[in-house]
Amino acid sequence: MAPSGTDGSLIASLHELSVQVAVGAGKVARAGRAGGFEVGTKSTDTDLVTGVDRAVEGWLAAALHHARPDDGLLAEEGASRTGTSGVRWVIDPIDGTVNFALGLPQYAVSVAAELDGTVVAGCVHNPESAETYSAALGAGALLVQPGRSPRALGGPRSVELARAVVGTGFGYAGWQRARQGELVSRLLPRIGDIRRLGAASLDLCAVASGRLDAYFEVGLNHWDYAAGLLIATEAGCVASGLPGHEPGPRLVTVAGAGLAGPLAELLTGLGIEAISA
Numbered sequence: 054m055a056p057s058g059t060d061g062s063l064i065a066s067l068h069e070l071s072v073q074v075a076v077g078a079g080k081v082a083r084a085g086r087a088g089g090f091e092v093g094t095k096s097t098d099t100d101l102v103t104g105v106d107r108a109v110e111g112w113l114a115a116a117l118h119h120a121r122p123d124d125g126l127l128a129e130e131g132a133s134r135t136g137t138s139g140v141r142w143v144i145d146p147i148d149g150t151v152n153f154a155l156g157l158p159q160y161a162v163s164v165a166a167e168l169d170g171t172v173v174a175g176c177v178h179n180p181e182s183a184e185t186y187s188a189a190l191g192a193g194a195l196l197v198q199p200g201r202s203p204r205a206l207g208g209p210r211s212v213e214l215a216r217a218v219v220g221t222g223f224g225y226a227g228w229q230r231a232r233q234g235e236l237v238s239r240l241l242p243r244i245g246d247i248r249r250l251g252a253a254s255l256d257l258c259a260v261a262s263g264r265l266d267a268y269f270e271v272g273l274n275h276w277d278y279a280a281g282l283l284i285a286t287e288a289g290c291v292a293s294g295l296p297g298h299e300p301g302p303r304l305v306t307v308a309g310a311g312l313a314g315p316l317a318e319l320l321t322g323l324g325i326e327a328i329s330a
């Protein structure tokens with residue numbers, strides 16, 4: 054729900070700005086990839102960061118500051134600041150950095166706007182496919198693709214759990230991956246199939262657009278899912294976290310209305326709570 058007393062035109066303008074800066078940042082990312090870049094590591098040896106992640110984040114931080122100087126910012130590579138307007142931007146300059154570094158086309162710029170702590174607008178833009186997913190709270194979710202008319206998103210097909218194609222992802226710490234892999238080994242015989250595509254924001258948009266039936270992941274950061282989660286729920290998907298909790302860093306699950314309950318029950322039965330501790 055929108056914060057009480059919210060001006061719809063503010064949400065509309067935050068939505069418009071999220072799309073504008075995500076698409077602009079996508080151009081910076083593509084140009085940076087073509088020009089060559091440095092690759093370093095962060096939390097573990099498998100958690101990559103490139104010079105382009107930092108350049109795109111710097112570009113986004115400057116563009117948002119220029120447009121709305123009083124807003125706060127939470128950004129993956131650390132360009133965060135406290136604002137005074139009640140709006141905070143949550144950005145992942147390149148979600149899917151490993152794909153980006155390897156030359157795989159599945160990565161995105163993710164930009165979300167929070168108003169008084171609620172995500173009210175967001176955009177996930179894949180610079181390689183030029184696909185732009187976006188949403189504003191209460192106004193639905195949209196996919197803009199080259200050569201096609203903009204499409205309102207309606208979530209995945211209706212499918213039973215035994216045939217559902219479910220996306221997931223893995224963290225960067227070995228101990229966490231071992232637990233996640235064990236859970237997937239127990240899940241796989243009970244569903245249609247698994248996909249690990251490598252960019253959480255795009256996984257969420259894939260459920261919104263019906264390319265995946267569901268998605269879950271343990272251990273995400275807010276910037277990985279802030280925009281994608283709004284896009285999925287505005288497309289009519291059901292989002293949940295651990296039993297009795299909202300979606301969050303410990304668990305994000307998204308599915309169509311018919312699948313959400315059975316999937317959540319199955320994940321609980323398979324011990325998702327223990328692996329997300």
Ligand code: IPD
Nearest residue numbers: 147148149150222223251252253
């Ligand atoms: C990662 C990707 C990946 C997910 C990881 C995230 P990053 O984000 O979204 O799909 O499995 O949990 O950390 O590091 O590429 O921004």
